[in-house]
Amino acid sequence: MSKKADSKTVTINDIARLSGVSKKTVSRIINNSPLVRKDTRDKVEALMREVGYAPDPMARGLAFRRSFLIGMVYDNPTAQYVVDMQYGALDALRGSSFELVVHPCDSRSADYIEGVRRFAQQHKLHGVILVPRASEDQALVEMLKDIGCRYVRIAAVPMDETSQTVITHDRDGAAEAADYLLSLGHRDVALITGPVAYRSTLERSAGFLDALRKRGITLPEDRIVEAGYTFESGLAAAEKLLLGDRRPTAIFTGNDEMAAGVYKVALRAGIDIPRELSVIGYDDSSLASRLSPSLTSVRRNTRDTGRTAAAMLLQPEGQGPLASASVRPHVVVRDSCQPPQR
Template sequence: MPPRKKTERIAPPAKSASAVPGKAQTINDIARLAEVSKKTVSRVINQSPLVHKETRDRVEAVMREFNYTPDPFARGLAFRRSFLIGMVYDNPTAQYIVNMQYGALDAIRDSGFELVVHPCDSRSPGYIDGVRRFVQQQKLHGVMLVPRVSEDQALADMLAEIDCRYSRIASVSLDQASRMVITHDRDGAAEAADYLQSLGHRDIALITGPSSYRSAHERTAGFVEALAKRGIELPRERVVEAGYTFESGVASAERLLAGNQRPTAIFAGNDEMAAGVYKVALRAGISIPQELSVIGFDDSPLASRLWPALSSVRLPIRDMGRIAASMLLAEPAAASALAAASVRPHLIVRDSCQPPAR
């Protein structure tokens, strides 16, 4: 009877004296324990085909034994880039940013990439230099630009200059198609105008976002133009610029709802400002929707939590974040051939609007 063939097993090297149980191991520790170079460990982490199977198995066995999880910087050693996606934003609406992050995390899940965020003040003269330092210090693989910084051409030019990939989310096309996620805010605002007109409203007011935001211009233009097509003009005193915040919505509503000549409907450029209208109306004893119809924009979770539930133009913010991050994960050759991504807003009708009482 022939002898049984032995099955070869690749065992990890004996533990080094420097391997302390329970202590997090570094890439240098893994290299020493596996008796290979740090570069070889990096190649194993990045699934390089240049590593022999026996060496790969030995390194992976050591990594399993010590529960080693490489950080994104270690993964990027072989490529001189980190496995980090950056998100740069200057936006006062917390829920908007949270939803955008959720979308980006949806895209990078199980990809080995991680998300890092960089809030900034785009009104500061040195903010572009701050973004440059952020990108270079983190060695970012790419950057998502969220409105309003996505609208800043000087920022995009800087990223191109330092050879950093980026994607831009904006209401209109501002760059190469392969870098753009277009949100068509104008169309969503026009739908809100059409709905109020269909209910019979003619004395309508508008609370816009900041004039420095392209989205505010697009939402204003879409709303005003749609009403004009139906013979409804918005007097200057019925248009108030605010800051996309709850507090600015309160201040704007106080101006619009003072006195006896109140509008019968208000369209607010986002849900935070619409919530400010609710507060002023409640304080003044103005019932929604019986005496005042209100529409917001974004359809954030806040819209369905207000009472009565707020009609709002739904912008798929989470999808926008997912698409923008996915663009950065595509291979460069494939990414350059991509068409501009497009998401479409639409009005969600709830309980905050009805025909005017007068």
């Protein structure tokens, strides 16, 4: 048999025959079973590397009545957030024989839960990572329980009795953002929120506003504008706040995409950031360091969150409920904030 050039034709039966062991032994080695002697494992693994053999995840799934696939379900308008989450999950899966498959959905659609059901059942998923806002839908979670599909939620607060959640503590991150602006001397501040249907929006808004209230500051209604976690919605919200007769000295936005919208409105209006307007975002995405001036933002370690969620699904079944996990946010100070000039 030729080497790696013909590795696509190599089967598990070939590996068993060439190494002089049973197909069951090869299968155990592929699945990291401890029931194989080290010298046997080393010999078979060396042969698999020599011929370039890699087990097919779907074929393995048929043998074990499940696949070696982890699903990621998301309904989120922020592309970079989703990409970072996927990178984190892939970090955890690397070297595990599991692969990641993604399923974007629209939670406003009448049949989206049925779509997730088909996705999970057709792929025979080992488990599912639920990304906000999908992670906040209890009906979706109940469906996954009904079909026996493991899941881990990513959410701002604990949302599951079985602790199958990576908690992101959004309220604390937003409170830290408020404290930072207050420490610079800002008192006339504004808030651009995400969609109120998102739990992250509620938690970030509450954290920011509560921190202000502790210092005796209550924002009037015209200083709080709902947007949609997108650049375009941030731009529209910023126009309401910056193009009137009286503008705030600082704006906190629910994510970095909306902060970029604030930057564009400020540039058009000739408002200097940070001399005339301080801006702080949330996510600390790659966009934050690319804006000019670089954006101060709340880092929520999105990649770590995805890595943690995937690692939780790799824990062996039958060992009780999955352990809960947390990813703590913190403010990353850059160049977009300074003390107010008035």
